[in-house]
Amino acid sequence: MTDVADASRSVVSMREVCLRFGKTYALDGCSFDVARGSVTALVGRNGAGKSTLMSVAVGLLTPQSGSVSVLGRSPGHTGISPGLSYLAQHKPLYGKFTVAEMLRFGQRTNAQWDNAYAGRLVSEADVPMRAKIRSLSPGQRARIAVALALGRRPDVVLLDEPLADLDPVARRSVAQTLMRDAAQHGTTVVLSSHILVELTDVADQLLLLDRGRIRLTGSLDDLLDDHYLLTGTGDPQHAIGQGAIIESRAGTRTTTHLVHGPRPPHHGDWLLEQPTIDEIVLAHLAEQKEERA
Numbered sequence: 001m002t003d004v005a006d007a008s009r010s011v012v013s014m015r016e017v018c019l020r021f022g023k024t025y026a027l028d029g030c031s032f033d034v035a036r037g038s039v040t041a042l043v044g045r046n047g048a049g050k051s052t053l054m055s056v057a058v059g060l061l062t063p064q065s066g067s068v069s070v071l072g073r074s075p076g077h078t079g080i081s082p083g084l085s086y087l088a089q090h091k092p093l094y095g096k097f098t099v100a101e102m103l104r105f106g107q108r109t110n111a112q113w114d115n116a117y118a119g120r121l122v123s124e125a126d127v128p129m130r131a132k133i134r135s136l137s138p139g140q141r142a143r144i145a146v147a148l149a150l151g152r153r154p155d156v157v158l159l160d161e162p163l164a165d166l167d168p169v170a171r172r173s174v175a176q177t178l179m180r181d182a183a184q185h186g187t188t189v190v191l192s193s194h195i196l197v198e199l200t201d202v203a204d205q206l207l208l209l210d211r212g213r214i215r216l217t218g219s220l221d222d223l224l225d226d227h228y229l230l231t232g233t234g235d236p237q238h239a240i241g242q243g244a245i246i247e248s249r250a251g252t253r254t255t256t257h258l259v260h261g262p263r264p265p266h267h268g269d270w271l272l273e274q275p276t277i278d279e280i281v282l283a284h285l286a287e288q289k290e291e292r293a
């Protein structure tokens with residue numbers, strides 16, 4: 001595989017990446033760029049390929065075709081890059097270790113380890129240093145795993161479903177930590193979930209994955225600007241111009257269309273409103289389901 005990205009702009013890049021397990025394509029011509037210092041929400045339904053994509057970026061899986069670049073290098077040849085931190089979905093930690101021993105392990109195995117920072121993240125999580133990992137709740141384990149991932153002071157951190165086990169307060173705390181890391185240290189963060197609402201507070205970019213292909217990508221602000229809701233009766237085609245209807249929902253008297261495209265300057269009797277990012281993503285996912293049917 002060849003490197004494809006200019007490392008100064010894009011720190012994670014894939015071009016036409018295909019990876020299949022037997023006859024199942026987990027990644028099917030997957031192409032995208034992740035900009036340095038961004039916080040990217042990798043979103044898709046169960047089985048969309050999110051974990052596979054992260055494993056390819058880390059070098060744990062090698063695609064059958066396509067090119068991958070992470071921090072300017074093709075992953076997999078020299079182990080995980082020192083600038084890269086990866087938290088797998090099952091949050092691998094040593095059950096017999098205490099939290100303090102887990103941090104010492106992090107310190108011994110990582111040249112750039114920041115012990116004070118990792119310790120602060122553990123104390124924010126309110127987990128005692130002497131507690132055994134196996135005695136922790138899934139949410140507490142997740143917070144220790146995030147502390148270990150960030151304690152390495154990575155340039156890029158890939159987190160597979162980091163917020164799934166967290167209560168709302170813990171989720172907000174971890175989200176703030178990730179945003180602070182990105183803002184203060186320029187860390188590039190990619191975090192996955194099948195629930196976008198978990199990520200809208202923390203992410204500024206979206207990668208929507210569908211059956212191994214990137215369906216929608218861009219900044220959340222641009223995606224909001226590029227979509228609108230049009231409510232009324234009759235044929236909307238004259239009002240939407242160059243736009244494309246992604247989803248139509250019939251109400252009792254009117255129909256609401258979610259449209260992808262520039263807002264029309266004149267829309268007659270149609271009511272034009274701003275959708276939420278959740279509505280945009282759900283509409284695109286629903287469209288994928290229809291295409292599949």
Ligand SMILES: Nc1ncnc2c1ncn2[C@@H]1O[C@H](COP(=O)(O)OP(=O)(O)OP(=O)(O)O)[C@@H](O)[C@H]1O
Pocket residue numbers: 021024025026044045046047048049050051052053194
């Ligand atoms: N080791 C494997 N062997 C065979 N098929 C696999 C393997 N790992 C993943 N797959 C298949 O590849 C596809 C993508 O799986 P992946 O785990 O990447 O999806 P995901 O988006 O992370 O899903 P989830 O949200 O449920 O965690 C699925 O169809 C899955 O069944």
